Amino acid sequence: MTTQPKLKFAFYWAASCGGCEVAVLDVDEAILQVIDLADIVFWPVAMDIKYKDVEAMPDKSIDVCFFNGAVRNEEQEYLAKLLREKAKVLVAFGSCAHLGGVPGLANVADRKEIFTTIYLNNPSTNNPDGVVPQTRFKVPEGELTLPEFHDTVKALNQVVDVDYYLPGCPPTPKRIVDAVMAIAKGELPPKGTVLGPLKSVCDECPRKKEDKKIHHIYRVYEITPEPEKCLLEQGIICMGPATRGGCEAQCIDANMPCTGCGGPCPNVTEQGAAMISALASILGVEEEKDKEFDPDKLMAQVKDPLGTFYRYGLPASILRRKVMKK
Amino acid sequence: MKEISIDPITRLEGHGKIQIFLNEQGDVANAYLQIPELRGFERFCIGRKAEDLPQITPRICGVCPVAHHMASTKTLDAAFHVDPPLAAKKLRELMYSGYYIYDHTLHFYFLGAPDFVVGPDAPKAERNILGVINKVGLDIAKEVIKHRAYGQKITAIIGGKATHPVSGLPGGMSRPISEEERAEIENMAESSVKFAQFSLQVFDDVVLKNKKYVDLVLSDAYKLRTYYMGTVDDNNKVNFYDGKVRVVDPEGKEFSKWSPADYLNNVEEHVEPWTYVKLPYLKKIGWKGLVDGPESGIYRVAPLARLNAADGMATPLAQQEYKRMYETLGGKPVHATLATHWARLIELLYAAERALELSRDKDITSTNLRNKPGQPGEGVGIVEAPRGTLIHHYVLDEEGLAKKVNLIVATVNNAPAICMSIRDAAKGVIKGGVVNDGLLNMVEMAFRAYDPCFGCATHYAVGQMPMEVKIYDHNKNLLRTVQR
Numbered sequence: 001m002t003t004q005p006k007l008k009f010a011f012y013w014a015a016s017c018g019g020c021e022v023a024v025l026d027v028d029e030a031i032l033q034v035i036d037l038a039d040i041v042f043w044p045v046a047m048d049i050k051y052k053d054v055e056a057m058p059d060k061s062i063d064v065c066f067f068n069g070a071v072r073n074e075e076q077e078y079l080a081k082l083l084r085e086k087a088k089v090l091v092a093f094g095s096c097a098h099l100g101g102v103p104g105l106a107n108v109a110d111r112k113e114i115f116t117t118i119y120l121n122n123p124s125t126n127n128p129d130g131v132v133p134q135t136r137f138k139v140p141e142g143e144l145t146l147p148e149f150h151d152t153v154k155a156l157n158q159v160v161d162v163d164y165y166l167p168g169c170p171p172t173p174k175r176i177v178d179a180v181m182a183i184a185k186g187e188l189p190p191k192g193t194v195l196g197p198l199k200s201v202c203d204e205c206p207r208k209k210e211d212k213k214i215h216h217i218y219r220v221y222e223i224t225p226e227p228e229k230c231l232l233e234q235g236i237i238c239m240g241p242a243t244r245g246g247c248e249a250q251c252i253d254a255n256m257p258c259t260g261c262g263g264p265c266p267n268v269t270e271q272g273a274a275m276i277s278a279l280a281s282i283l284g285v286e287e288e289k290d291k292e293f294d295p296d297k298l299m300a301q302v303k304d305p306l307g308t309f310y311r312y313g314l315p316a317s318i319l320r321r322k323v324m325k326k
Numbered sequence: 327m328k329e330i331s332i333d334p335i336t337r338l339e340g341h342g343k344i345q346i347f348l349n350e351q352g353d354v355a356n357a358y359l360q361i362p363e364l365r366g367f368e369r370f371c372i373g374r375k376a377e378d379l380p381q382i383t384p385r386i387c388g389v390c391p392v393a394h395h396m397a398s399t400k401t402l403d404a405a406f407h408v409d410p411p412l413a414a415k416k417l418r419e420l421m422y423s424g425y426y427i428y429d430h431t432l433h434f435y436f437l438g439a440p441d442f443v444v445g446p447d448a449p450k451a452e453r454n455i456l457g458v459i460n461k462v463g464l465d466i467a468k469e470v471i472k473h474r475a476y477g478q479k480i481t482a483i484i485g486g487k488a489t490h491p492v493s494g495l496p497g498g499m500s501r502p503i504s505e506e507e508r509a510e511i512e513n514m515a516e517s518s519v520k521f522a523q524f525s526l527q528v529f530d531d532v533v534l535k536n537k538k539y540v541d542l543v544l545s546d547a548y549k550l551r552t553y554y555m556g557t558v559d560d561n562n563k564v565n566f567y568d569g570k571v572r573v574v575d576p577e578g579k580e581f582s583k584w585s586p587a588d589y590l591n592n593v594e595e596h597v598e599p600w601t602y603v604k605l606p607y608l609k610k611i612g613w614k615g616l617v618d619g620p621e622s623g624i625y626r627v628a629p630l631a632r633l634n635a636a637d638g639m640a641t642p643l644a645q646q647e648y649k650r651m652y653e654t655l656g657g658k659p660v661h662a663t664l665a666t667h668w669a670r671l672i673e674l675l676y677a678a679e680r681a682l683e684l685s686r687d688k689d690i691t692s693t694n695l696r697n698k699p700g701q702p703g704e705g706v707g708i709v710e711a712p713r714g715t716l717i718h719h720y721v722l723d724e725e726g727l728a729k730k731v732n733l734i735v736a737t738v739n740n741a742p743a744i745c746m747s748i749r750d751a752a753k754g755v756i757k758g759g760v761v762n763d764g765l766l767n768m769v770e771m772a773f774r775a776y777d778p779c780f781g782c783a784t785h786y787a788v789g790q791m792p793m794e795v796k797i798y799d800h801n802k803n804l805l806r807t808v809q810r
Binding site: 015016017018019020021022023026072073075101102103105106107108109113114117118119122123124125126127131132133134137139140141142143144146147149169170219220221224227250251253254255256259303304306307308311 | 345347355356358360362363364365366368369370372373374375377378381382384385386387388389391402406478485486487488489490491492493495496497500501589590593594595596597598599600601602604606609613696699719725726727730732734798802
């Protein structure tokens with residue numbers, strides 16, 4: 001390697017599942033290349049470095065911080081702000097940090113509703129006194145504290161300034177290695193860039209398209225799609241047209257539709273709206289003039305539009321969250 | 327709730343939070359393990375399409391996504407009143423066996439082994455996977471990495487993706503495997519059987535031939551006399567994918583045996599205000615607080631509990647090892663928490679043998695993988711996740727959207743026992759106000775044996791879980807903070 005000092009990387013996770021960490025391990029031997037390029041100075045999963053150690057680091061002393069997970073509670077928000085101060089480059093890693101991710105679907109509710117569902121109104125829970133977790137609680141021996149659970153889940157860039165985004169749930173090992181290498185070699189794209197290919201999942205999908213219209217939307221369990229043909233043209237909602245590629249269409253290869261984890265396509269801000277628009281252009285009948293055409297009936301076949309079009313991106317979308325009646 | 331149990335320890339201060347309170351004599355008055363995170367899956371799954379739940383719920387945990395995918399898919403079979411073709415069930419079980427090879431390999435070598443192979447009182451800096459590699463050699467390390475990757479590969483072939491698979495549908499599977507894929511899986515499974523046998527030999531050489539370790543495993547500080555829960559087949563043999571849930575009492579006698587649909591008559595959860603995780607117990611016995619014994623409804627799950635709750639293993643090599651373990655440790659049930667590591671390796675061997683059997687099954691490349699779902703209704707699905715019994719329960723509306731969702735996740739079942747094990751280990755090592763640095767690892771070993779799923783790469787990377795222990799004197803003054 002060069003005689004230059006090694007880069008300093010940090011990894012952190014917030015509200016996420018750990019799949020992004022597993023994805024880092026799945027790069028297998030490429031991890032050795034990364035270790036060759038950089039020292040990891042903070043990785044709570046793996047290292048004995050505490051918050052106070054990070055607090056003591058000079059500002060901008062971490063070269064790159066890879067942050068996965070959405071921001072769900074007060075501690076995660078604190079860490080996002082702290083790491084922003086300490087890192088020169090902050091990368092939102094994976095769907096949750098990028099767009100809010102699956103945990104971001106919790107923006108259909110607030111803390112009160114979530115606590116009610118989980119601790120109070122739950123079939124296996126016996127809770128006659130209506131106990132719910134408290135941020136501070138006195139036990140006979142002393143006091144115990146918990147971080148506060150926020151009402152709203154946020155994507156990382158809704159809390160702090162973000163430099164780059166690495167999409168996917170989780171990002172594929174290849175995307176991770178490419179991104180890390182680009183950053184490590186100083187081949188930095190413009191700030192705000194999503195580190196993924198400039199194409200959609202459709203562009204990567206080997207299935208044949210015939211540019212035909214669909215009359216009926218099917219749920220995945222209702223039909224067995226033909227393996228060579230476009231799923232959307234067989235009536236299955238596939239987020240491929242509205243989703244950034246880079247995943248090699250793995251889900252579609254398993255005969256299942258894309259669900260949109262790559263986030264919006266390049267130069268599109270609103271993934272859900274883009275998909276609704278794509279769907280609108282394909283829904284209909286071949287010869288509209290000679291058939292009864294009722295777009296409302298066709299659209300009514302789309303069940304749970306929120307979970308379908310905004311599965312990974314509700315917090316980052318223009319919808320953001322459900323308005324709660326107080 | 328459930329999802330927090332999946333990613334506890336590392337989330338507050340990036341870690342778990344253990345608070346230990348001392349009395350006037352400087353002995354442990356009490357210790358608390360707090361789970362500081364919640365994401366609320368049971369709420370936001372409401373309104374989602376039923377068929378999306380096998381892909382949404384795995385996001386609870388990226389370490390055990392296949393367990394959630396499988397439990398969820400089986401819940402949909404029940405809720406749509408459809409029985410998948412036999413070939414689809416076999417394909418699911420093959421995928422699930424592959425996933426077990428990955429998970430158990432990882433957790434034994436990266437998490438459990440450092441304490442034994444390197445030593446419980448070895449310097450902290452060596453007590454990790456790198457220390458294990460130094461001790462056992464690079465060739466073996468390569469085998470570990472290879473078989474971890476094999477497990478992931480088997481899941482990816484059948485599931486589309488290893489992390490967050492997609493192929494489970496109500497009534498079946500989305501895609502068959504080709505003959506080439508089958509042959510590849512067969513080769514990987516065959517190699518995994520040998521690897522599992524080798525791993526048991528390592529355990530033999532390193533742990534069982536060392537009296538100090540055997541004494542440690544069997545010591546009182548690491549014992550809890552609880553009920554045990556696990557899923558069994560028609561012959562009461564351990565099964566990961568399907569069967570009835572069997573519970574045995576602290577004497578090892580069958581206490582109950584029930585179908586998934588009956589879980590609400592058998593399991594209940596208690597809420598404490600100082601942690602986001604709920605604490606389950608056997609409903610027929612009730613919640614008596616954090617105590618063990620036959621009068622307390624606290625039960626345990628995961629490898630040792632599964633072996634305790636069953637009469638044996640369904641594959642020949644694993645059955646031999648099962649017998650040997652109980653003969654060595656003095657009969658059933660084994661209450662020694664640290665024996666979980668041994669049980670995990672026996673399960674690794676079973677998973678590999680089962681994967682091999684299934685990869686050679688004549689139905690495994692069948693393309694008849696789907697039966698038509700009926701009307702949506704209510705269903706419960708149970709699988710054995712590596713960390714224990716995993717329960718999904720959905721109520722669907724007439725459009726097939728989720729109306730109610732309840733989840734009891736594997737590690738949550740163990741949450742009360744983990745709290746007790748930590749408290750007891752702390753009591754065992756802290757006396758008269760003397761706190762030495764060995765404390766942390768001794769306390770940590772107590773809960774590492776459960777392999778509590780931190781929803782993360784935690785254990786893999788260095789085999790230590792970051793955590794913070796705070797110790798208070800009887801005047802509630804912070805005496806000491808121990809971190810790693």
